[in-house]
Amino acid sequence: MAEIIPLRGWRYNQDLSNSIQDLTSPLFDVVSLKQREALYQNPYNSIHLSVPQGAFPAKEAAELLQTWKTDGILKQDYLPGIYVYYQYFRLPDSDQEYCRKGFMCHMKAYDWNDQVLLRHENTIPASVNDRIELLTATQLQASPTHGLYTDPDFTLEKYMDESIQAPLHESEDYQGVRDVVAVIQDxxxxxxxxxxxxxxxxxLADGHHRYESSLQYRKTCMASNPEHTGNEAYNYHFIYLTNTEAHDLRILPTHRLLLHLPFTNEKFLAQLDLFFTLIPLADPYDLNEIIAGKKWAFGMYLRxxxxxxxxxxEVHEQISWPLPSVVKDLDLTVLHFFVLEKILGIQQEAQRTSDQIQYIRNFAECLSRVDHQEAEVAFITNGVTIDQVKNVCYSGALMPQKSTFFYPKVISGFVFSSIKENEFLLEVSPCL
Structure with a gap:
């Protein structure tokens, strides 16, 4: 099953890390253009490695990384370790504080058919290609993907709770989340x-595109290495692991925006009426609450x-996609099949690359985009549950893309993982 090993992380030097909140950044696929422009102003912010600028961004990131190593901006920890990462957060309209507990390490980059690491949703090809190019140039993983393991005995939490009492880094991020990072080197x-x-x-909870890029990079390296053993640096992936049994594991919904409709309101409603019961509402801000907990229910904001x-x-059985029942029963499968394919004619595979579909987490932003005529309809969805994620993963099938939003997002910049062979070899020998 899952083989993990410790790593000798690269981290900002002590002088810089005293202001670590100025150096961290959101993940590449959630950072907004406005956030990017602000973060680019700091010449040492991790955004320069995770979402580089320039005509040849991957090449420029690799050159900058080498400069940072040479100049001591980044330093590699002397001993290998397991990096404990706690995130303290609250949800809207609640005073309860949650703490998601996890740890960062290296894990073998298993092929999907190995059935060791299981995915639950599709990737978007353009995003994978971008990550492969960056990984190839830098041989650096700037942020961990998020993986889930199941341990009802909570065996590792006692070690993590002890280590977090002596943090390496502590800061508040763009989400309003308090991030605390420590290391175990025993x-x-x-x-x-x-x-x-x-x-x-x-x-795999989050980071499908980054993991897919590790797989593709590994295959390329294997093909060019006749001495391949399976223990080379390129076989490993930087991952953040959390326990599925923890109460503080939260999944938020990701809503759908359709930029253009080929129908008038009347015709679109008539098409929907073939499959859905429609109830007009007075206030769009009721949309997310009125569907809460209701199966196959959506809020729709149409022009x-x-x-x-x-x-x-009675129409659910019309879903003709070759999927197991655990996937056919999902709200998002219903939405993607009946609305996107049956009504709008966007076939299942084409939905992954369609420029007419956008994925937005923020409910108010969905309404605003429609009000400002930047989109014509928003579909407000319920979040999936961790049990649904488990069932889909174990079934071997996939959810529609952007089905889950594990909250909070991990942050880039606390620890960097190198898969350069000369840096990687140093990390495994002291402990394994």
Whole structure:
């Protein structure tokens, strides 16, 4: 099953890390243009490595990385370790503080058919290509993907709770989340982490594009290395692992915007009426609450007019995609099949690359985009549950793309993972 090893992380030097909040950045696929422009103003912010600028961004990131190493901006930790990462957060309209507990390490980059690391959604090809180019040039993983393991005994939490009392970094990020990072370098405790994970499957929660890029990079390196053993640096991927059994694991919905409709309101509503029960509403700000907890129900904001729509149960069996029942039962499968394919004619595979579909987490932004005529309809969705994620992963099938938004997002810049062979070899020998 899952093979993990510690890493000798690259981190900002002590002088810079005293202001670590000025150096961290959101993940490449969630950072907004406005955030990018602000972060680019700091010449040492991690955004320059994760979302580089320039005519040849990957090449420029590689050159900058080498400069930072040479100048001591980044330094590699002397001992290998497991990097504990806690995120303290609140959800809207709640005073309860949550703490998502996890740890960062290296894990073997398993092919999907190995059934060790299981995915739950499709990737978008253009994003994968961008990440492959950057990884090839820098041989650096600027942020970990998010994986899930299942341990109802909570074996590792006691070690993480102890280590977090002596943090390396502590800051508040753009989400309003308090991030705390520590490191475990005790060889015996590290072996306990290795032991617990060795009989586990890992579910990929977030970072499908970055993981896919690691797989493609690994295949390229294997093809060019006749001496391939499976232990080379390129076989490993930087990952953040959290326990599925923890109460503080939260998944938020990702809504859908359609930029253009080929129908008038009347014709579109008539098409929807073939499959859905439609209820007009007075206030669009009720859309997310009125569907909460209701199966196959969506809020729809159509050119300024709000509706609750819910699939007629008798038509569900019309879903003809070759999927197991656990996937056919998902709200988003219903939305993508009946609205995107049956009504709008966007076939299942074409939905992954369509420039007419946008994925937005923020509810108010969805309404605003329609009000400002930047989109013609917004579909407001419920979030999936962790049990649904598990069931889909174990089924071997996939959810529609952008089905989950694990909250909070991990942050780039606390620890960097190198898969350069001369830097990687140093990290495995002291402990394994």
């Amino acid at each position: 060889a015996a405790i590290i072996q306990e982490f290795v032991r617990v994970l060795k009989d586990k499957q890992v579910l 300024g007019k709000p509706y609750k729509i819910r699939l007629k149960p």
